[in-house]
Amino acid sequence: MAAIYLRELKSYFLTPIGYIFCGMFLVVSGLAFAQCTLLAQSTSSIGEYFVWMMIIFAVLIPLLTMKLFSEDRKTRTDQILLTSPVSVFGIVMGKYLAALTVFAASFVVNSFNFVLLYRYGSPNSLSIIMSIIGVFLLGAAFIAIGLFLSSLTENQLIAAVSAMGVNAAMLLISLVANNVEATGPRTILKWFSVMDRFTPFTNQMLDVSAIVYYLSLAAIFLFLTDRVIEKRRWA
Amino acid sequence: MIEITDVRKSFGDKHAVDGISFRVEEGEIMGFLGPNGAGKSTTLNIITGYLSADSGTVRIDGTDILTDPLKAKKDIGFLPEIPPLYLEMTVIEYLNFVYDLKGCKLPRKQHLKEICEVVKIWDVGKRLIKNLSKGYRQRVGIAQALIGNPKVLIFDEPTIGLDPRQIIEIRNLIRMLGKEHTIILSTHILPEVQAVCDKIVVINKGTIVANEKTEDLINAVDGTRKLIAKIVGPEDEVLKTLRSLGGIKTADSIGKRDTDSISYLIESQDRVDIRKPLFYTLASKGWPLIGLEGVELSLEDIFIRLVGKEKPDNKKQRKAGN
Known part of the structure; x- marks a missing residue:
């Protein structure tokens, strides 16, 4: 697993994808940060900034995940992975952790933006820390979704676009849920809504159920990726 | 060393491999022959654990690839039809990656250097794989198969697309590797198996049509x-x-x-x-x-007779001293 992790991590920066992701992520999130805090002359819009972060994740994370399995299938390099003494889950985790590392590194650099707020005001630190944890977990779940969709196709573009679609749908469920009058369906939709799960973090609460939800979402898609690859061997 | 028993594999309605069985003893070089679409690559992919068989067993040095895949895979070095190369890496980076991937315990520097010298890629070690010629890429593919010094080497069409000089070099290399490894060499280039292999298994439409020592095959057919x-x-x-x-x-x-x-x-x-x-x-x-x-009779003649497509052409007959 460690060999795959290191290779994938290196490959992000041997190809333009890693630079494009980091660059775009820092520029766009920086603009959103400036708009929501510095230009608004207020830290009260910090919640709005995190909503922007979710939208940015939904669009940019698929760039990070699109090649993970689709490229291996297309170039047949999956043959060396699957015929080596490494378990399929080890391969899946190696790739997942590599994408998560690039994402986390960009995220850490991006988080230095918040230092600026302390120079000009007194932001609510707990709210910021909780929100950072929540949005990071959401990003980790989006990476698992992207990884899964990458395992379904040889085409990186299809993997990226479908991941953007799924991520957007998961964000929009919340809006749909608010317009559903029947209590039962609305509860179910809200349960699936990644937005609604995020709300407690902005309210300075470390919501264990929300953490479990995001981690479960990631775990389910990692498991499904493992099954897809295993099933292809049996197809 | 390699024992295949009643292996079957279907893709939808198509029986790609239909109950094949054969053995390859330690130190043997086995030629695996068949026309395109006969089931050669599918069989090799099953032996190496890339695909799973619908039924039947594959044992590598006594270990079932299905029940203990990690142990069985440690004993196999595989060069697929398209070498599985990461083009953005240099040759040395790639070989180091494969070394780690296989969990190799041999002394890294010395082992990789030996392999590079055997397959003659030491001089291109620092070059990006994407900038290498097809012949060199094929050699890098062979080099990755040799990492960890596996008991079994499986080469799927190793000389395809190479020029005649490169073909001779790769054949010589395989012959040399055969002294220390058990090898399956899949090909549809018949002189290749005549030149290199101890025994030949011929597959057609997913079933084995011949399984003989190279010299016996000629008499067995005609x-x-x-x-x-x-x-x-x-x-x-x-x-x-x-x-x-x-x-x-x-x-x-x-x-x-x-x-x-x-x-x-x-x-x-x-x-x-x-x-x-x-x-x-x-x-x-x-x-x-x-x-x-x-x-x-040349193997071309034998092959055509075995797969029953057309009569051999006298012009293709190879003269041999009596």
Whole structure:
């Protein structure tokens, strides 16, 4: 697993994808940060900034995940992975952790933006820390979704676009849920809504159920990726 | 070392591999022959654990690839039809990655250097794989298969797309590797297996049509023996005599004329050696026999007969000393 992790991590920066992701992520999130805090002359819009972060994740994370399995299938390099003494889950985790590392590194650099707020005001630190944890977990779940969709196709573009679609749908469920009058369906939709799960973090609460939800979402898609690859061997 | 028993694999309605069984003993080089789409690559992918069989067992040095895949895979070095190379890496980076991937315990620097020297890629170690020629890429593919010094090497069409000089080099390399490894060499280039392999398994439409030692395969397919005889004498009379001689199936002039001799292609009946009667008959007639050489069926002929597509072409027959 460690060999795959290191290779994938290196490959992000041997190809333009890693630079494009980091660059775009820092520029766009920086603009959103400036708009929501510095230009608004207020830290009260910090919640709005995190909503922007979710939208940015939904669009940019698929760039990070699109090649993970689709490229291996297309170039047949999956043959060396699957015929080596490494378990399929080890391969899946190696790739997942590599994408998560690039994402986390960009995220850490991006988080230095918040230092600026302390120079000009007194932001609510707990709210910021909780929100950072929540949005990071959401990003980790989006990476698992992207990884899964990458395992379904040889085409990186299809993997990226479908991941953007799924991520957007998961964000929009919340809006749909608010317009559903029947209590039962609305509860179910809200349960699936990644937005609604995020709300407690902005309210300075470390919501264990929300953490479990995001981690479960990631775990389910990692498991499904493992099954897809295993099933292809049996197809 | 490799034991395949009643392996089956279907893709939808198509039976890609339909109950094949064979063994490869330690230190053997086995040629795995078959036309395109016969099931060669599918079989190799099952042996290496890339695909799972619908039924049947594959054992590598006694370990079932299905029940203990990680142990079995440690003993296999695989070069697929398309070498699995990461083009954005340098050769050394790639080999180091494979070394880590296989969990190799041999001394890293020394082991990789030895492999690079064996496959002659040491001079391109720092170059990006995407900038290498096809021949070098193939060598890097072979190098990755050798990492960890596995007992079994499986090469799927290793010389495809190479120029004649590279083909000879790769064949020599495989022959050399065969001294220390058990090898399966899949190919549809028949002289390749003739030059390199101890035994041959021929597969067609997912089933095995021959499983013999290389030299036995020729006799197994066709017991007849062909000779080219250079005889000095009147052509019509010589032909008439040859055709009346017991044990000879056919005799034809093939028109090769030296100063005064004519060459005849003679085909004996099954498992009959007609060389001595031929000599005495010609001697009694006073027609000097100034040359006699055997003509073996080439593997092309054998292959075509086995898969039953068309009759062999005499022009493709390979001459061999008798």
